[in-house]
Amino acid sequence: MKDCLPEFGLRPAAAIALALDLLLMHRPAMANAADQSETVTATDTDSAKTVADMDIDELVNVKVSPFEVSSHLDSGYHASNSVSGSRFDTPIRELPFAIQAFTEAFIKDQKPRDIFDVARYSPGVTYRSNDFNEGNANLAIRGFAVGSIGGGNIQTLRDGLHGPSILDFTNISRLEVVKGPASFLYGQVAPGGIVNVITKNPQRQFAANADARYGSYGQYRFETDVTGPASKTLSYRLAASYDQDMHYWEAYDANSWNVSPSLLWQPNDRLSVSLKYENFQKIEEPQLMQKPGYDTWAGAVPTPSDPNLSGVDVPGLPNNWNSMAYSDYRHSNTHNLSTWLDFKADEHWNLRTGYSHLEYDIDALFTGNFGMANNTTTLQGRRVRRQIYSNRDDTIELQAVGKYDFGWASLRLLLGGQYVDRNFHRVAGQAANVEGMGPIASPLPLWDLSDPFTWNRNTAIPLSALTSSGFSESVQAVDKSIYGGSTFGFFDDRLLVLAGGRLTSTDSVYTNHLAGQAQPEATASAVTPQYGLLYKLTPEWSLFGSYSESFVPGTLPITNTDGTTSIPDPTEGWGYDIGLKTDLFDGRVSSTLTYFDIRNKNIVNDLAVTNSTGGITIYGVQSGEQRSQGIEWDATAKLTDDWQLYLSYTYMDARITEFSGNDHAILAQDPGTLTDAADIRNYRNVKRFHDAPLQMSAPHLANLWTRYDFNSEALRGLHVGGGVNFVYDQTLLPDTPKFAHQTYALLNALVGYSWEVGGHSISVDLMGKNLLDERYRPSQSSRGRPRELMINFSVRF
Numbered sequence: 001m002k003d004c005l006p007e008f009g010l011r012p013a014a015a016i017a018l019a020l021d022l023l024l025m026h027r028p029a030m031a032n033a034a035d036q037s038e039t040v041t042a043t044d045t046d047s048a049k050t051v052a053d054m055d056i057d058e059l060v061n062v063k064v065s066p067f068e069v070s071s072h073l074d075s076g077y078h079a080s081n082s083v084s085g086s087r088f089d090t091p092i093r094e095l096p097f098a099i100q101a102f103t104e105a106f107i108k109d110q111k112p113r114d115i116f117d118v119a120r121y122s123p124g125v126t127y128r129s130n131d132f133n134e135g136n137a138n139l140a141i142r143g144f145a146v147g148s149i150g151g152g153n154i155q156t157l158r159d160g161l162h163g164p165s166i167l168d169f170t171n172i173s174r175l176e177v178v179k180g181p182a183s184f185l186y187g188q189v190a191p192g193g194i195v196n197v198i199t200k201n202p203q204r205q206f207a208a209n210a211d212a213r214y215g216s217y218g219q220y221r222f223e224t225d226v227t228g229p230a231s232k233t234l235s236y237r238l239a240a241s242y243d244q245d246m247h248y249w250e251a252y253d254a255n256s257w258n259v260s261p262s263l264l265w266q267p268n269d270r271l272s273v274s275l276k277y278e279n280f281q282k283i284e285e286p287q288l289m290q291k292p293g294y295d296t297w298a299g300a301v302p303t304p305s306d307p308n309l310s311g312v313d314v315p316g317l318p319n320n321w322n323s324m325a326y327s328d329y330r331h332s333n334t335h336n337l338s339t340w341l342d343f344k345a346d347e348h349w350n351l352r353t354g355y356s357h358l359e360y361d362i363d364a365l366f367t368g369n370f371g372m373a374n375n376t377t378t379l380q381g382r383r384v385r386r387q388i389y390s391n392r393d394d395t396i397e398l399q400a401v402g403k404y405d406f407g408w409a410s411l412r413l414l415l416g417g418q419y420v421d422r423n424f425h426r427v428a429g430q431a432a433n434v435e436g437m438g439p440i441a442s443p444l445p446l447w448d449l450s451d452p453f454t455w456n457r458n459t460a461i462p463l464s465a466l467t468s469s470g471f472s473e474s475v476q477a478v479d480k481s482i483y484g485g486s487t488f489g490f491f492d493d494r495l496l497v498l499a500g501g502r503l504t505s506t507d508s509v510y511t512n513h514l515a516g517q518a519q520p521e522a523t524a525s526a527v528t529p530q531y532g533l534l535y536k537l538t539p540e541w542s543l544f545g546s547y548s549e550s551f552v553p554g555t556l557p558i559t560n561t562d563g564t565t566s567i568p569d570p571t572e573g574w575g576y577d578i579g580l581k582t583d584l585f586d587g588r589v590s591s592t593l594t595y596f597d598i599r600n601k602n603i604v605n606d607l608a609v610t611n612s613t614g615g616i617t618i619y620g621v622q623s624g625e626q627r628s629q630g631i632e633w634d635a636t637a638k639l640t641d642d643w644q645l646y647l648s649y650t651y652m653d654a655r656i657t658e659f660s661g662n663d664h665a666i667l668a669q670d671p672g673t674l675t676d677a678a679d680i681r682n683y684r685n686v687k688r689f690h691d692a693p694l695q696m697s698a699p700h701l702a703n704l705w706t707r708y709d710f711n712s713e714a715l716r717g718l719h720v721g722g723g724v725n726f727v728y729d730q731t732l733l734p735d736t737p738k739f740a741h742q743t744y745a746l747l748n749a750l751v752g753y754s755w756e757v758g759g760h761s762i763s764v765d766l767m768g769k770n771l772l773d774e775r776y777r778p779s780q781s782s783r784g785r786p787r788e789l790m791i792n793f794s795v796r797f
Helices: 011-025 056-060 104-110 663-667 677-689
Strands: 099-102 125-126 140-143 144-148 156-158 172-179 193-199 207-215 221-230 233-246 252-267 272-283 329-344 351-366 384-405 410-428 468-490 496-512 522-536 541-554 569-586 589-601 604-610 616-622 625-640 644-659 702-711 718-730 742-757 760-769 788-796
Touching: 104 156, 140 193, 144 193, 351 569, 663 677
Parallel strands: 156 193
Antiparallel strands: 099 172, 125 140, 140 144, 172 193, 207 221, 207 788, 221 233, 233 252, 252 272, 272 329, 329 351, 351 384, 384 410, 410 468, 468 496, 496 522, 522 541, 541 569, 569 589, 589 625, 604 616, 625 644, 644 702, 702 718, 718 742, 742 760, 760 788
16 A cells, blocks of 8 residues: 655645644634634725724724625524525525525534535435545435536535535535525526535634544544734635544545635725635545445346346445555545635625636546446456546636615615636546456456455556546536526515526537547527515514526537437426425524425436446436425524534435336336347336436435533533434435335534633544444445544644
8 A cells, every 4th residue: 555645745734834833923812713703794884994994893893795604693503694595695594495504613513524424414415426436525415416527516616616526624614505406596506406615714813723633543634724814904814634534444545635725805894805725635545436236137127036236235245345456546636716806886786706716636546347247246357447537617707786775675686697617628548358357357357255365456557558448538618607686675574585597608519539529519508597485474484485497508428328429418407495484582493494396307317337248338318307305304403502403304205207208108018028139228227217216315314413511610611412314215326126225323422621721722522423333325336434433632722
């Protein structure tokens, strides 16, 4: 196994050292960057007050931009406002759809490794990674995939713009999940909803913290965050981390580092300019890929001798099994630079313009066939393949928010435009199979998964020999859109009516570099509306309803089941939410109850076909229609000043209602009369997927997290917390047989103690995750993390 540390050089160590130097150079002005209040809205005056003339209290209270969320209104786990649901700072209780905002306090208590550790608490959210992108920030909301798609990742958002597919929480202060089709606000997004991670902002008072964590199987993490004023008009922030993952799986090693500096310049109370940069690198040598599962049946219909075992594990494999060789790796590198200029034009209008440059690259070498040649063998071929992905996104955004009060009605306006230039390039090749290796063609000796003595991981093939089954292709796309929306308030804003629309146009060119051919430019456009209504029955109870649509154009060719290739049709979705919002006991208890119904057509489904020699072909099949409907509920409660909790529950029926566009006619045939291979294959595929549940969907999901802070004299400083994540009857793949669905519960707990020394806050937390050591599959390509204990030491200045 390679030693990855030399590849990092001194960059992460230097960044953390610099942050610690900044920490020690300043006198503490307040306790904690994470707990520091965001600023309140600037006064509505036409004249700008120079920041240099303000005292420290005025500086802290300056906030120009309604495009930044008012996190100072949060109370523990309870989030008051959101920017993701409307693109400007709005109380969640006034938005006519479901949204969950996870605060910095909630994120801190979870000690998250990846985005799913927090997003799973949002009702209807599951993990959705596949073979080649395992470990990415790929999720599903209400059954529909969110994350990396062909042609680049345009669905996981960072500060409202295109985000990377791999990230950690070093520079994240908040995570918001908006439910339902949201193309009006964000363009090309999936119909289930969007996930928007909000990064940390520089603060105007000095604050700093340093954390060190050590846990089971040798995992550890160092993290620091320093912020404060460089002058009266300029503030800075630097967040940095280094992380070493556990050594539990054989074989596996992963470490990562993150350096995220940012600046905020505010010369007066009407103008601000921000500059943010983030570099995140993750080195896996080797990575985790744990898909040894069997396949579907071979004939037209399953039989006892030819059963459906799609996604079913080979029995007897240990939980720490990994199919990778010691020579395998995955290197991920993300750079993100963004800048925003916010200007308060007058008492009615706020303007924003911004630019973002995002690039992320993934270079992966992997060994293993990830499937079996038939449903009886335990022999696995050892395919050796390398794939490289490169993504480049440049975004320019213009926004304007207006606010008027006519006495008889109020009006909020949102106007904007977006231009995105994105390039996606991928290259791949693999070692040629050696015939006669055994019943499965393979370039390396086969593994017998029932015999650990055959699991030889000391194998390597020169990269120069990976010339078979290769491709080199790219997509150059330009997305242009304009959008506008309004929210009218009547009867002192008891009735809120929202209406908006977005015109999106995409021009894309696909190039096959191996063949030296570029397809003609493809153009797709659509208008996606959104309508909503919220009525406050009382100040505490509100009814709401909304309708919206989504649109994602196809840009990357798919391989059809007949062997041809084509650009897929645009994916189009539509759906509605009806629900009830409550805000009780002066905000101590807030909840949202929602019924949703979403339909989506032309979704590309991956159809992996394994031939008799173990070779795998990935076909793309656009389904006629998928539908998800159900009920979601989430609530935050502060039962006492010291006791708070978060709960969520989902009932969801998410399935493929029409696979081929002609399902009923195909299934009406007598499979026993089919003799043509194409007809048999067509019948089998429709039989597999018609009315099948969406990948990784589950009819029931429930989550609970609670925390209690002791305030008695004897126990002051002690806090305890705990929770459970419950998943019932989850399918791994749409055609996974019912007996292989999984039901599990993850039990987690937290206990900690905080005290002060010399005005500094010190805390020690002991965290336990998956305390019952539950065995489960977070995705169809991986196994869950084992029971893990970790201790976290934190100092805050």
